[in-house]
Amino acid sequence: xxxxxxxxxxxGVLPAAFGQSVVLRQSNPGPQSRYAAEKLAEALQKGxxxxxxxxxxxxxxxxxxxxxxxxxxxxxxxxxxxxxxTGGDGRGLIYGSLSLAEDxxxxxxxxxxxxxxxxxxxxxxxIKFDLPWDTYRHSEALDLHYETCRDTLYWKxxxxxxxxxxxxALSLWNLHPYPFMIRPTHFPAATPFDDRQLKEWQxxxxxxxxMAKERAIDTYLVPFNIFTSPEFSKAYHFDPKLNNPxxxxxxxxxxxxxxxxxxxxxxxxxxxxxxxxxxxxxxxxEAMGGMTPRQREDWMKATILEGMRLAGRKTKxxxxxxxxxxTGSLGVTSIETEKLTRQSIESEGALPFIExxxxxxxxxxxxxxxSTPRLVKVHGxxxxxxxxxxxxxxxxxxxxxxxxxxxxxxxxxxxFVRAHLAANRQPYVGGYFLGSExxxxxxxxxxxxxxxxxTGGPVDTGGPVDWKYAFERQWLFYKxxxxxxxxxxxxxxxxxxxxxxxxxxxAASLLEAYSLASSTPLRLASAFDFxxxxxxxxxxxxxxxxxxxxxYISVEQLLTQPPLDPDYVSVPDYVRxxxxxxxxxxxxxxxxxxxxxLETDCRKALELVRPIDPAGNRSLLYEVADVKVWAHxxxxxxxxxxxxxxxxTYRTTGQEDRHQEAVRHLKAALAHWDEVVxxxxxxxxxxxxxHLTEQKGRSWEENNRLRFHWEKLRPLxxxxxxxxxxxxxxxxxxxxx
Numbered sequence: 076x077x078x079x080x081x082x083x084x085x086x087g088v089l090p091a092a093f094g095q096s097v098v099l100r101q102s103n104p105g106p107q108s109r110y111a112a113e114k115l116a117e118a119l120q121k122g123x124x125x126x127x128x129x130x131x132x133x134x135x136x137x138x139x140x141x142x143x144x145x146x147x148x149x150x151x152x153x154x155x156x157x158x159x160x161t162g163g164d165g166r167g168l169i170y171g172s173l174s175l176a177e178d179x180x181x182x183x184x185x186x187x188x189x190x191x192x193x194x195x196x197x198x199x200x201x202i203k204f205d206l207p208w209d210t211y212r213h214s215e216a217l218d219l220h221y222e223t224c225r226d227t228l229y230w231k232x233x234x235x236x237x238x239x240x241x242x243x244a245l246s247l248w249n250l251h252p253y254p255f256m257i258r259p260t261h262f263p264a265a266t267p268f269d270d271r272q273l274k275e276w277q278x279x280x281x282x283x284x285x286m287a288k289e290r291a292i293d294t295y296l297v298p299f300n301i302f303t304s305p306e307f308s309k310a311y312h313f314d315p316k317l318n319n320p321x322x323x324x325x326x327x328x329x330x331x332x333x334x335x336x337x338x339x340x341x342x343x344x345x346x347x348x349x350x351x352x353x354x355x356x357x358x359x360x361e362a363m364g365g366m367t368p369r370q371r372e373d374w375m376k377a378t379i380l381e382g383m384r385l386a387g388r389k390t391k392x393x394x395x396x397x398x399x400x401x402t403g404s405l406g407v408t409s410i411e412t413e414k415l416t417r418q419s420i421e422s423e424g425a426l427p428f429i430e431x432x433x434x435x436x437x438x439x440x441x442x443x444x445x446s447t448p449r450l451v452k453v454h455g456x457x458x459x460x461x462x463x464x465x466x467x468x469x470x471x472x473x474x475x476x477x478x479x480x481x482x483x484x485x486x487x488x489x490x491f492v493r494a495h496l497a498a499n500r501q502p503y504v505g506g507y508f509l510g511s512e513x514x515x516x517x518x519x520x521x522x523x524x525x526x527x528x529x530t531g532g533p534v535d536t537g538g539p540v541d542w543k544y545a546f547e548r549q550w551l552f553y554k555x556x557x558x559x560x561x562x563x564x565x566x567x568x569x570x571x572x573x574x575x576x577x578x579x580x581x582a583a584s585l586l587e588a589y590s591l592a593s594s595t596p597l598r599l600a601s602a603f604d605f606x607x608x609x610x611x612x613x614x615x616x617x618x619x620x621x622x623x624x625x626x627y628i629s630v631e632q633l634l635t636q637p638p639l640d641p642d643y644v645s646v647p648d649y650v651r652x653x654x655x656x657x658x659x660x661x662x663x664x665x666x667x668x669x670x671x672x673l674e675t676d677c678r679k680a681l682e683l684v685r686p687i688d689p690a691g692n693r694s695l696l697y698e699v700a701d702v703k704v705w706a707h708x709x710x711x712x713x714x715x716x717x718x719x720x721x722x723x724t725y726r727t728t729g730q731e732d733r734h735q736e737a738v739r740h741l742k743a744a745l746a747h748w749d750e751v752v753x754x755x756x757x758x759x760x761x762x763x764x765x766h767l768t769e770q771k772g773r774s775w776e777e778n779n780r781l782r783f784h785w786e787k788l789r790p791l792x793x794x795x796x797x798x799x800x801x802x803x804x805x806x807x808x809x810x811x812x
């Protein structure tokens with residue numbers, strides 16, 4: 076009967092109950108209550124219920140009560156035909172209403188609504204969003220989002236997504252935000268816009284902050300340091316030694332008194348002119364060369380913190396914990412820096428104008444958080460226990476999980492997110508930031524729309540897609556992280572139901588298929604050590620080569636690059652140990668074990684999507700295609716690992732059969748790469764990629780003409796196999812071995 080009900084809904088034949096009338100009542104009218112009612116009303120109308128203002132068959136009451144269910148929590152109670160949604164605050168009320176709306180979207184009638192409560196697992200569930208103006212890096216891949224991010228309709232859609240997925244904070248990052256937001260009273264020439272242009276920028280930021288507040292989303296402005304606008308330098312403070320009009324990161328800090336006054340006033344004025352902005356973030360590193368950790372902390376106190384104090388209202392604070400950029404060359408050890416930073420953060424938490432706790436932020440596994448859920452390193456490498464022992468009382472540690480590894484392909488591994496959260500249940504953990512620095516989820520520049528595709532001319536992929544913006548393509552990524560950060564016990568059934576709602580019952584297997592196939596980048600990043608952004612790009616099977624340029628990961632690199640996860644065994648270590656008769660425990664992931672895991676999971680993923688026919692549904696076509704691409708990338712990696720083991724064995728023993736085996740595996744890897752190209756060529760444009768636009772030895776213009784597509788890497792994949800096939804050990808070397 077339940078199956079028939081679902082099929083009827085998808086066929087457009089709805090049960091009679093869906094014609095019933097409903098009245099929505101708000102006990103605590105206000106912006107957040109109105110937003111909750113609006114989202115619930117949309118779901119009711121789509122479910123064919125009729126909304127009434129007087130008496131009705133069903134009554135849904137929205138109310139906020141302090142105490143139970145607690146901040147950000149909610150409770151849903153149904154007594155006959157009266158349903159009450161109680162929020163512990165406005166945010167909880169929104170989440171409760173969205174929970175009921177989700178049931179309605181999944182075709183559950185009001186008569187079957189069950190009582191439930193939910194409480195937040197982590198207090199901070201934030202998005203890190205790099206704005207496309209005055210960006211950290213300069214690249215066409217970032218510049219092309221400019222107009223999209225100036226459209227308030229984009230921000231409405233993005234903030235709706237955040238609320239739906241229980242994200243409660245939006246942090247906006249760029250080098251120097253103030254000229255886009257204010258005309259500083261004592262430095263009017265520092266802003267490059269005329270009055271009309273500035274009003275347009277101000278209207279944009281006010282709209283973002285207003286919409287965020289309606290959705291109970293905190294907003295943070297995170298400027299890098301120390302930057303000023305070129306107009307400020309020309310009008311007030313031109314120093315040829317320190318002038319930095321191009322905003323290069325690794326320059327000396329300009330700590331002149333006029334720069335201090337300018338920065339301090341900008342912070343104060345922004346907070347006063349934008350009362351709905353929640354807080355600021357401190358980043359200690361960029362354009363602060365030549366300064367000791369103490370000098371950097373003092374700069375922040377004298378400028379941003381003092382500016383916050385002078386604003387005359389309470390604000391929240393993010394303190395990004397510094398590492399490699401503040402130690403070493405200045406003769407200061409990491410442990411000394413950690414102690415100093417902890418003291419600063421604790422003192423900030425005691426300031427009367429700071430609404431605590433302070434969020435003390437660290438990068439999880441440097442710039443590639445989608446690797447192993449085990450904490451192996453932070454930005455700069457080693458981390459002591461300074462921030463955790465003794466337990467802090469005025470701040471909470473937050474983890475930034477950077478994604479510099481997949482922008483085009485959809486991703487979703489619920490088990491990975493749950494394992495991440497399980498590994499970070501310590502009482503000092505306050506939450507997560509999720510985002511990228513080399514990618515902005517705004518304009519969709521990936522999807523081929525029937526126009527030119529790379530150099531291959533026009534292609535017809537049939538019909539429209541159901542998304543407009545890039546973040547909407549990655550709906551599963553945001554839903555998994557957001558919902559599990561709020562409640563790690565959220566079952567897979569919630570995510571599976573979303574596939575069914577979008578594409579019908581046959582799509583129910585897509586969640587498992589994604590969980591299997593898109594484990595590929597996690598395993599690559601666990602087996603291939605990295606540091607900063609460009610050192611790895613898992614989606615493209617690219618990483619640093621010997622010249623520190625981003626290129627296709629050759630079999631040679633698999634032999635020389637150590638693993639990130641200590642449980643993973645490198646190819647040389649494996650070959651050396653097995654040759655000596657050694658064995659590895661079951662907890663160790665050796666290259667053959669990793670290859671077998673990839674093979675098993677990726678082949679199963681392909682089997683799961685094989686019965687799904689996306690004919691007539693172009694959006695479903697892309698969902699199925701991305702599973703296939705991840706699966707063939709995983710099978711490609713499995714063959715590469717087997718080839719690496721055989722090649723290393725050949726080099727250490729001279730056994731000809733191992734050389735032939737290596738060649739066979741590399742040719743098999745090439746065949747899987749050809750499958751990747753076959754799937755992606757008609758669906759995806761050649762894409763600008765920040766990782767390619769900062770290559771050495773080329774001009775900015777040359778770099779910006781570069782595009783990424785798997786087809787473009789095919790010659791390097793073939794060359795890898797050909798080079799190994801041509802390799803022969805000298806006869807005397809074989810004799811030695």
